[in-house]
Amino acid sequence: MLDPKLIRETPELVRAALAKKHLSVDLDAVLAVDAAWRTLLQEVELLRSTQKAANTAMACLPKGSPEFIAKVQEMKAVSSQVKEKEVQLKDAEEKVRVAMLSLPNLPHGSVPEGRTPEENVTFATQGDIASLSKHAVPHWEIAGFERLFDFARGAKVTGAGFPFYVGDGARIVRALLQFFLDEDVKAGYTEVSPPIFVNAASATATGQLPDKEGQMYETSDPLYAVPTAEVPLTNFFRDEIVEESMLPIYRCAYTPCFRREAGSYGKDVRGLNRLHQFDKVELLKWVHPATSYDELDKLRGDAERLLQKLELPYRVLLMCGGDVGFAQAKKYDLEVWAAGQKRWLEVSSCSNFEAFQARRAQIRFRAKDTGKPELVHTINGSGLAVPRVLAALLENNLQPDGRVRIPAPLVSYFGKEYLSFT
């Protein structure tokens, strides 16, 4: 959510910033419902004010006195007016709420112009792609792949996109998660194991709701299966005021992630590229607004280091205005090179949300100098998503003998130096 005062007082500034995101936003409609709401609010408050004054006067009048009875009669009219107006006010309030929730976050000034993913800026590239085998194959074509990653049985038991991981397949997933969490903890993040279902209020605070319910699995309660640990993690401090001295707060969490992802097709959904359920470790920070862009860079660095340790070539994309996302002010994507598919796979998305989520979630800190609550900035990114890292690992490290070499830092977690499909 944006600052309502900013929208009212500098609508042109807001309009210009939103244009950069290339989303169709009717700011005038938002301003109109806001103005209507404020008019009604003032009318109701005026009525309530007279009601209150009468109430105070009546308190020192004898109950049965003629003056008292006259007042009651007089106030009955006011009371019915208030009730009528309050219905309208409630309606107006809801309209404002919906309108405000529909506005995307403003992109940061450093976000490049652009409409499509092709216009994202390659910010950095690490590792040597050329040295990887020219004969690498997509991971789903590796002999024995389906033994370790059993999509057929997953589809039978649950549905497409819910594979079984078997033997070394299960073990490599566990090794990666353990490695990621240990490294993240070393980098200063406190490990958390959150609930994997959230309520509507939580999903609204982080920006999944309203409008994006089609991307989440919903239970009959209703609760939502988390699409990322970001959701429960961010909401940890919802409706709370923390001390400024507690900032910045660093947390990491592993959860399975559930995404319905309707509408994807082709090579995007082959093998481990895109699943309805996958494992991911998320990094999350609550920070002082003044430091949030430094903290974003640091978080991205923490995610990058994981890829470096796994010896995976990757690039960092700075997302252009059109690809930043609804709730983000600035976003970097980390993509690993998958030698078999000969393409980049997104394994982490590191974003600064500034106060957008904090305002929805009412997460604030008490400023030391003024003593007043202020909104924190939230920052998050994957550290990292398992299946695509795994896909790149399988494709890049496949040996002529059909085994996959395990990168040195992972060996102690995996328990051996090669993953075997037999």
Next chain:
RNA sequence: GGAGAGGUGGCUGAGUGGUCGAAAGCAGCGCUUUGCUAAAGCGCCGUGGGUGUAAAAGCCCACCGGGGGUUCGAAUCCCCCCCUCUCCGCCA
């Protein structure tokens, strides 16, 4: 799942229809006293919104778990929901 008790400000905890945004205490902040510390005394000390302003101040409204209702008037009475605790049942 069943029965009972309860949800009030950062915390503890009064308040059962009117002048209550809410006593008191603790914590916090400021001042006084003091060689320092401690103690004591005095004062300040919730959040959100509207309006106003260069920014403030000020003024107004709302908020006593959430939502609805009764009433001229609700923290207080009624209904629904959520949560916590105790006991019982079930269970990894």
